[in-house]
Amino acid sequence: MSPWLANPAFYLAATLYGLAGAALLAHLAGTRRQVPVVWGLRFLTAAVVLHGLHEVLRWTDGRGPFSGIRESLSTLALLVVLAFLGVRRVRQRVEVVGAFVAPLTLLMLLASRAPAGRPVGHLGGALIALHVGSVLMGTAAFTVAFAMALAYLIQERQVKRKHLKGVFQRLPPLDVLDDLGYRCVAVGLPALTLGIVTGLFVGVRTSTGGPLAAWQQYVGMGAWIVFAGVLVLRLAAGWRGRRAALGTILGYASAVLVLAGYYLRSGRP
Amino acid sequence: MTSRFVVLGVNHRTTPIETRERVAVTADSLDGVVRSVRGLPGVREAMMVATCNRVEVYATGDDLDAVAGALRGYFDQRGAVPYLYEHRDDAGLRHAFRVCASLDSLVPGDAQILGQVKEAFAVARDAGCTGQVLNKLMPRAFLAARRVRAETAIGHGQVSIASVAVDLTRGIFGDLAGRQVVVLGAGKMALGAARSLVRHGARLAVANRSYEKAVALAAEHGGAAHPLTDLAMLLQHGDVIVCSTGASTYVVTRDEVQRAMKGRRGRSLFLIDIAVPRNVDPRVGDLDNVYLYNIDDLERIVAEGSSSRAAATTAAERVLGEEIDAYRNEQRARGAAPVITALRQRFRATAKAELERSLAKPLKHLTVDDRKALEVMLDAMVNKLLHAPTMALRKQADTPDGAQREESLRALFDLADAEHDTETA
Known part of the structure; x- marks a missing residue:
């Protein structure tokens, strides 16, 4: 890696994610001095460019996007922002949801620089790449779905409590948030399914057992069941809105626990 | 004195919607309800304004305590007495003007209230429930409301x-x-x-x-x-x-x-x-x-969306204040009118009688033109003599002093008969 270039790219990207989150949160909160949403988007876009540069430089240094938990977290952060910017291109007026996406991205990026122990198993080969790549893509979609769900719950609370100033005016409509959340889960679930299936083979090949790994698998399956439930109940029983948002948040919490499991395992001597 | 007048009612500000529902009157039943209110003991005239936000009765009678008591009974039957407000005479007048001008609305500048009060007045008038007081007061309040709307920004940029x-x-x-x-x-x-x-x-x-x-x-x-x-x-x-x-x-x-x-x-x-x-x-x-x-x-x-309308509301209140003062002055002038007319008639009749007596004997040599000039001069003299007392009477017509002066004039100039003649004429 070229640290003289990669390190500034990393820190600049992190700073810009922070600025994007702060600007979008300030816009959402409606601070006295109104912050235009476009500032947040510019910071976010600049951060993505620098983050991408950092990823490329690291890869050229021999550390691919899935070569370890640290690299995977950084890749996940990039995928999350790209997914969010993709959603933004499809549906207008959702920029402000970046107020939840940007801080999560920053957290993932900073976590990717935390000291880690040995790698989890042998993270090489096509199957591993497929496994990790699928899980990361699924998690990125779920992260955006989580942000939409969070925004939905806030907006729903505003409408139910009849507070139609400020946050209500800045957040997207309820049906838009609900629909985008659903689509993100619908995209994320097949990716996670592929990740889980390939993970079964990876698990056989690698020697990463132990109680934490088993627990992690159970939670992973739990996350899959919750997200599948969100989709099935929506289609079969019309579970939309608040229930779907709460289901998405629960599923995402499970997915985060799985990630945390990897992180903890990577930190063990 | 200006006419005795009372307003009793409930509105969005004083009363929760659950109670307003109990006193609500539909458009179809308004005619019957206003007739029944007019039939309450002591009530001489009545009209009822019934909208989503308010149910108010505007009423007159000789004994305002009795009128207010009867109306209170009407609202009591519907459980609204704890929320009831009452405005009498000047306060009632001001309330009526403010309601018509939408200054008593939750959103000052509300375009609907004037039409609603007009409809309520038309229903009461057609039902024969209004008389001298409301027939003068309400059209004047409508005019004032139109002036407020035309001369201020109260209706601009309205959030609806x-x-x-x-x-x-x-x-x-x-x-x-x-x-x-x-x-x-x-x-x-x-x-x-x-x-x-x-x-x-x-x-x-x-x-x-x-x-x-x-x-x-x-x-x-x-x-x-x-x-x-x-x-x-x-x-x-x-x-x-x-x-x-x-x-x-x-x-x-x-x-x-x-x-x-x-x-x-x-x-x-x-x-x-x-x-x-x-x-x-x-x-x-x-x-x-x-x-x-x-x-x-x-x-x-x-x-909430209309909260930045303070300046327009202040301007509207000022215009409305002018209109209310003008209406009061007119009412005062109307109150003193019978005495003033009788006084003028008394002076003119006396002058005419004296002129005719003089023209019959000492001044019978005067030409027709001279006689006419003398008549004009006497008329002008009467007008000039009575100008100051007339103005004073009009100005103080609604005060205890004014009433006392009117009584004194009646006694001093024996105006009772003249007033009676004026009224019958």
Whole structure:
């Protein structure tokens, strides 16, 4: 890696994610001095460019996007922002949801620089790449779905409590948030399914057992069941809105626990 | 003295919607109710303003205590006495003017209230319940309200119920194109809100107890007509339901909406209840994906959106103050008018009698032109002599001093007969 270039790219990207989150949160909160949403988007876009540069430089240094938990977290952060910017291109007026996406991205990026122990198993080969790549893509979609769900719950609370100033005016409509959340889960679930299936083979090949790994698998399956439930109940029983948002948040919490499991395992001597 | 006058009532500011529902009077029953109020002991004239936000009785009588007591009894039967306000004479006059000019509305500048008070006055007048006092007072209050609207910015940049309905619908559904708006009833405000939604691309359906009326309204506003018996189907397929029927019980119940939500497969449903009494069971708002706003909710939002209207309101209050003063002065002048007329007649009659006596003997040599000049001179003298007392009487007509002076003049110049002659003439 070229640290003289990669390190500034990393820190600049992190700073810009922070600025994007702060600007979008300030816009959402409606601070006295109104912050235009476009500032947040510019910071976010600049951060993505620098983050991408950092990823490329690291890869050229021999550390691919899935070569370890640290690299995977950084890749996940990039995928999350790209997914969010993709959603933004499809549906207008959702920029402000970046107020939840940007801080999560920053957290993932900073976590990717935390000291880690040995790698989890042998993270090489096509199957591993497929496994990790699928899980990361699924998690990125779920992260955006989580942000939409969070925004939905806030907006729903505003409408139910009849507070139609400020946050209500800045957040997207309820049906838009609900629909985008659903689509993100619908995209994320097949990716996670592929990740889980390939993970079964990876698990056989690698020697990463132990109680934490088993627990992690159970939670992973739990996350899959919750997200599948969100989709099935929506289609079969019309579970939309608040229930779907709460289901998405629960599923995402499970997915985060799985990630945390990897992180903890990577930190063990 | 200006006319004795009392206003008793409840409004959005003093009274919760649950109580306003109990005193609500529908347009169809207003005529009968105002007649019954006019029939209360001591009430000489009466009119009733009954809108979603207020139910007020404007009344006169010889004994205002008796009138107020009778009206209090009317509101007591409906459990509204704890919330009742009462304004008498000048305070009542000021209240009536402020209501007409929409300065007593939740949102100053509300364009509907003047029309509503005019309708209430027309109903009372046609029912023979108004007389000298209200027939003078109310048209004057309407004129003042028009002047306030013309000369101030009170009606500019108004946030309306319709615009709030559009904002809310957008906040829930996003794009309005293709959304189904259903109007239950035939309320003007409901149809106005629905029209705004239709302008933004929504489709309209009108349901009414009378299918013929629904057909007429649907044809007028460009929508589909339904009988009210289609309610279950409309709840299942509509996106925005605007309720404004005259029903005294809930038209849309929690169970009905719960059943409809199963058929809707969780799609959001937005109910706007503009009616008083309310048409939608308030517990409906607790259901998932159901959003219920009643008239108080909407008007509070409208008021929040109109909070920067302090300057216009101040200007409107100033104009209204001028109008109220002018009306009071006219009333005072009218109060002193019989004494002033009698006094002038007495002076003119005396001058004329003396002139005729002089022209008969000492001045019988005068030519016709000289006689006319003498008549004009005497008229001018009477006018000049009486100018100061007339002005003083008009100015103080509504005060105890003024009344005392009028009595003194009557006694000093023996005006009782002259006043009687004036009245009979």
